Amino acid sequence: MDGGGVDRGPAAEATILRSLLDNLDVVVWAVDPKGNFTFHDGKAAQAQADITGKCAFDLYPEEANVWLRRALQGEKHRKVTEPSPGVFWESWYTPVIGEGGEVTGVIGMSIDVSEAQRAQRDLAQKVDLIERQEDVIRNLETPVLEVWEGVIALPLVGILDSSRAARVMNDLLASVSRTGARYVLLDLTGVDVVDTATANYLIGMVRALGLLGASGVVTGIRPNVAQTIISIGMDLSSLKTLGTLRQGLSYCIRQMAAQKKAPAF
Incomplete structure (x- = not known):
């Protein structure tokens, strides 16, 4: 016991270690240079069979022993392993170095993180599902249809905001x-x-199409949308507009037919 009244001797350290092993949901273990367990204790180990004296390399698959082998070579690690299907342990590997610098064993502590790993896998699967659903939604919201030779149609549904407009234009x-x-x-x-931003997106799309040698035709403007366009003073005069998709397709077919008949110079 030191002058402050705190006992720091081996007995006190053993008491502290015992208290930790009995109350924390961990396994503390030690192996010799050959991988044989010389110590295996802790609250999380109480439900397991005693493996003291057994070799880790015989008990667990090779992929679960990779980090133990490296620790026996002197490397310190903290890794999550799966010694059996669906069971995950996060372990700390600390090499024990002898007086001559050689590794005399490994001391480790392991925590069962199976529940957390399963939750993480479930979350990853849900995120993957959401991403795949978003891909489907993106494909549905920008369905580019080839309706005639040389003519494609893009039916727009819902609100055309900046992020969606960028996807639509790219597709x-x-x-x-x-x-x-x-x-x-x-x-x-x-x-x-339809607001000013939507009109600007449409004008931008038509201009971009022109750079590729294609002409854009806007169809299907509803009466209430037409009234809104007039009331807010939007200028769509630069766009070719027609009442219905059918009228638009007829217009495109006539234009292409006329171009074929036009004499070449």
């Missing part, structure tokens, strides 16, 4: 480049609200 330009389409029908039949 649309890629489709034009892939199919060599000369006309693109942007159908607004499913769009209930």
